Structures are given as C-alpha cells and as structure tokens.
Amino acid sequence: MRRTIRATLTQGSVIYTRREEQIFDLTPGESRRFAWQISAQDAAWGKIAMARVYLFRAYPALSGSASCGVFVLPINLPGEWVTAVWLLLAGGLILFGGRAWLRGGFSANEGRIVWALGGLAALGVFANLMGWFALAGASLLFGVFAALVIGVSWK
Known part of the structure; x- marks a missing residue:
C-alpha cells in the first residue's frame, strides 16, 4: 500500500x-x-x-x-536533568508543606487530607511524565473536585 x-x-x-x-x-x-x-x-x-x-x-x-x-530553555542542560530538578523541587515542597502542616497544631484528619491531595498531585505528575494522559487527567479532575468539596464542607 x-x-x-x-x-x-x-x-x-x-x-x-x-x-x-x-x-x-x-x-x-x-x-x-x-x-x-x-x-x-x-x-x-x-x-x-x-x-x-x-x-x-x-x-x-x-x-x-x-x-x-x-x-527551549536558555540553559545548557539536557531535558532529563531539567525534569529531575523540577521533580525534586516539587517533591521537596510537598514534603516541606506537609511537615509544616502537621507541626502547625492541626488535627490528624486535616493532615491526612493534605497528604492525600499531595499524593494525588504526585500521581498526576508521574502519570503525565510517563505519557499516561488519561490517568493524569483523571487525577487532576479528581484532585480539583476533592479540593472543592473539602473547601465547601470545611468547618
């Protein structure tokens, strides 16, 4: 053909x-x-x-x-290095934010919610990097929906 x-x-x-x-x-x-x-x-x-x-x-x-x-980035590094740096930075910020939240005197339930949303965000980033766009999109939508529900029902 x-x-x-x-x-x-x-x-x-x-x-x-x-x-x-x-x-x-x-x-x-x-x-x-x-x-x-x-x-x-x-x-x-x-x-x-x-x-x-x-x-x-x-x-x-x-x-x-x-x-x-x-x-195209104005730095002389391969794309894999740039991705690794951004992932390490994002992971560090998630861990720092979760740790600060837990030490802030908030309830354990609030801490679990923050860790769950952070894990969902990490899953979305990982799925996107692997090319699993359906899973990445689903985790993004679920995360936004969960954050909205939590924000509306928060007392």
Whole structure:
C-alpha cells in the first residue's frame, strides 16, 4: 500500500515553516518509524519548536495526525536533568508543606487530607511524565473536585 506522510515544522516562526513530504510503501502488518531533526533555531519566538505530522488516507487505511511541541530553555542542560530538578523541587515542597502542616497544631484528619491531595498531585505528575494522559487527567479532575468539596464542607 502506498502512503504519504507530511511533516510541518516551525523554522524560527509559526509563519515560516519547513514542510517535508515522503511517499513510501507498506506491506500488510509492516510498520515504519520516521524522525525529523529539530534544533533551538527552529523554535518559534525563540521558545517552542512545534511539529505537526499528517498521514494521508490510502484506502482501506484511514488518515492520521499528531503534533508535538518542544520547549527551549536558555540553559545548557539536557531535558532529563531539567525534569529531575523540577521533580525534586516539587517533591521537596510537598514534603516541606506537609511537615509544616502537621507541626502547625492541626488535627490528624486535616493532615491526612493534605497528604492525600499531595499524593494525588504526585500521581498526576508521574502519570503525565510517563505519557499516561488519561490517568493524569483523571487525577487532576479528581484532585480539583476533592479540593472543592473539602473547601465547601470545611468547618
């Protein structure tokens, strides 16, 4: 089956883009992986490099599309290090806040609520980093709903 794939990548602006198109053949059961190089110079407004890929329909296969954005930071560290630093900072703040709450003379029940909401937030961050977006979204919605219910019913 002959397929066509088109990639549109920013090239320093959202107006000026680079478009690459490839035609390829696939046999039944075969899959193919494509990659396009991006750099900090491709970032629109110097902040985010964006890509959109469209796979054209070829009967009986359907069309498909995907998009991605890569945030460019003005530091010379790999993305894994930046993520690790933010996770450590967030975890430290959660632990510090929970500890301060417990030492503040509040009831044990209030402390458990804070720890549960902090754990739910940590689960959401972990799920998001793993690419489990349904779980991340569900934990966010549940956390917001729980915080609203707790806030309204607080005495």
